[in-house]
Amino acid sequence: MLTQFFGRLRDGHYHRLSTPLAIFLISRSLIWVIGFVARVAFSSRLGDGPWHTHPGQIYLDIWDRWDSAFYRGIARQGYVYLSPDEPGNVVFFPLYPLLTRLAHLLAADWTIAGLLVSHVCLLLALVVLYNLTLLEFGDRATAQRTIFYIAIFPTAFFFSAVYSESTFLLFAVACVYFTRRREWLPAGVCGLLAATARVTGVLLYGYMLLEWASAGGLTWRNFYRRQGWAGVVTRPGLLALLATQLVPLGLLLYMLFLQWRFGNALAFLQGQADWGRGSLYSPLAILWRDFRPLLLDPFVPGWAVNDIWRTGLDALLGVGALLLVPFVWRRLNAAYALYTAVAVLLPLATGTTMSLSRYVLVLFPLFMLLAWWGRHPLVDRALTLAFALLLGILLTVFVNWGFVA
Secondary structure, eight states, X not given: OHHHHHHHHHTTOTHHHHHHHHHHHHHHHHHHHHHHHHHHHHHHHHOOOSOOSOTTOHHHHTTOOTTHHHHHHHHHHOOOOOBTTBOTTTTSOSHHHHHHHHHTTTOSSHHHHHHHHHHHHHHXXXXXXXXXXXXXXXXXXXXXXHHHHHHSSTTGGGGGSSSSHHHHHHHHHHHHHHHHTTOHHHHHHHHHXXXXXXXXXXXXXXXXXXXXXXXXXXXXXXXXXXXOOTTTSSHHHHHHHHHHTHHHHHHHHHHHHHHHHHSOTTHHHHGGGGGTOOXXXXXXXXXXXXXXXXXXXXXXXXXXXXXXXXXXXXXXXXXXHHHHHHHHHHHTOHHHHHHHHHHHHHHHTTTOOTTHHHHHHTOHHHHHHHHHHTTSHHHHHHHHHHHHHHHHHXXXXXXXXXXXX
């Protein structure tokens, strides 16, 4: 795999590495500068917030907010769980804290260790996503727009924070990339790692199964006709199916750890109630509930992004993502579309749109589609302007202890 990649670089395909590196450096530099300026400009008016890991170093402190404390706590001291009523931090999956703990061997500071993991994973994720888009579209401009759009998406600053977004994106994209290249074992390993980074990583199991069936010539039509099985019951087909089983193993391993450590394999689910996620609801009803106030009474008093605008933005992005799913199906394939749709509907079904703008951030098939549409200059300029404007606003809110997602 790596030999093939570096072989392409020797053949003059340096853009496979140089383009993602350039977009990474430019986008992260701008985000760090804007975040620093936004904190300095508003800190006297907005107060200090609940905590500061680096009160004298704003350029570091601004990236340690909200859920960052949980990730740092897990990396430093492990998991805490007392009961379903006091779930502690078990709702946060282990891969990112584990990598942060390993990075702490290089960086003595826990925040710096977390930022190191976030940025290394982001750079690698952009490289893999660029190459995946090249594989799907065969067009360098589309691949460049894909990683550019995701790097300036309104919530893309989470890639630079002590959060797990970069880690999950890397292994989710890598799983899909290797699957599309029919390299099933590395795809299964990456899917396993994605499922230990976030619960929605297990959805890659469905993606791989659909691709496995497609690779063997098994379709819905010939499945019901009891035909098309010859291509999937071969030795390579069965080995590919076996590799696919690694994806749910990631979730199972975390559940086994919770059972061993706390006697409750489902502790991560029971803890969701403390985060505003409860019984199953209709996803469409939840979207309408949270989007309606933005239509009826959007101009209420409050600083920057108040609850109405925040939940309205989450709902708007959720609606937008679902509306794009049929186009993902048509331009890419059914596996991409179903993965995207379920990744949006699953958190909605828990009764809230909270953090949906952060969950949409890692749905890379949407950015591949938008990049394809971005070949039209007007679409490209509109997306760039809208993303950059909202990114600046939400980043300003985040660094000043406003809750975004």
